[in-house]
Amino acid sequence: MPKSPENDHMPFPVLVGDIGGTNARFWILTDAHGAPKEFPTIQTADFPTIDQAIQDRILDKSGVQPRSAILAVAGPIKDDEIPLTNCPWVIRPKAMISELGFDDVLVVNDFEAQALAAASLGRDDRQPIGALSENSLGSRVILGPGTGLGVGGLLYTQHTWFPVPGEGGHVDLGPRSERDWQIFPHVEQIDGRISGEQILCGRGIVHLYKAICAADGIEAVWTDPAEVTQHALAGSDPVCVETMTLFVTYLGRLAGDMALVFMARGGVFLSGGISQRIIPLLHKPEFRAAFEDKAPHSAMMKTIPTFVVTHPQAALSGLSAYARTPSSYGVKHEGRRWQR
Ligand SMILES: Nc1ncnc2c1ncn2[C@@H]1O[C@H](COP(=O)(O)OP(=O)(O)OP(=O)(O)O)[C@@H](O)[C@H]1O
DSSP, X not given: OOBOOOSOOOOSSEEEEEEOSSEEEEEEEOSSSSOOEEOOOEEGGGOSSHHHHHIIIIIHHXXXXXSEEEEEESSOOOSSSEEOTTSOOEEOHHHHHHHHOOSEEEEEEHHHHHHHHHHHOOGXXXXXXXXXXXXXXXXXXXXXXXXXXXXXXXXXXXXXXXXXXXXGGGXXXXXXXXXXXXXXXXXXXXXXXXXXXXXXXXXXXXXXXXXXHHHHTOOOOOOSHHHHHHHHHHTOOHHHHHHHHHHHHHHHHHHHHHHHHHTOTTOEEEOHHHHGGGHHHHTSHHHHHHHHOOTTSHHHHTTSOEEEEOOTTHHHHHHHHHHHOGGGBOOOOTTTEEEO
């Protein structure tokens, strides 16, 4: 099993990687200060193993042999073999050390990487939703609707950022308004319940759209989430407009709940593939209204800023910030760091 040395930094050059189901993205940091060396995004389907992808597209192209790797992956890290969700790649840190020449490999959760980004992103890397554009040095939350719904916390205490990976996308989402009560009986359930991820992700958009059609007794036309958002943005289909109005309402409601849990005075950050594509819809009043509608704490909620993360490689930026100044972050190494 892996060793558990805490608080020592990963030796440079460091390969940072964000390994998703569809795409894998990598940078090499040669030292703690210089700009990262960037590489084109790799489609995971193009290589049978992550090791081949790293060898062909990074090591053979770079001229720099990284000494260590920090990889962010979707899913739990429990063993020496880490399978990825939605892709046949398996991360084998021991083989990366013996065959690819690394001395040190750390594997973290993808929403931990996103949370690290929320600690370090500058003003140019985010767009405020609502009137508040500044944020204080305080705990934060990151929510990412994409293929699923990822949620991460970022606690700030004792001058240190502690990312908290969790499964917040699977909390219950309940009906609230009269219209919700008409629609929710038609939303597809998972084991008899409606979790956040049943609505607040790509396939969730289609679930919600179909539920509205069923509630109103009309025929569903669209089957792709991108079709629904495009018609909502263009105002060309009233059911799509309602779907996305309710989508941002429920996203605001859940974001507000997570802000309450983490007392996220430093703000809530929306990441994932969908948030950036629906920014005009998030700017409509419903998102913030639902976010703030948290009696008896509505006044406090009005003081919490909300942002869309616009940095194209937020997870890599978070991992890089950690690699450069590890002492600013409380990132657990135990059980997920392997050394030569
Ligand atoms: N324009 C759009 N509007 C709404 N949903 C979209 C749009 N484009 C893509 N999607 C949906 O977003 C989801 C993909 O999100 P995202 O790009 O965040 O993936 P991801 O989970 O980060 O992927 P990976 O696992 O490869 O990192 C899919 O369900 C897709 O159908």
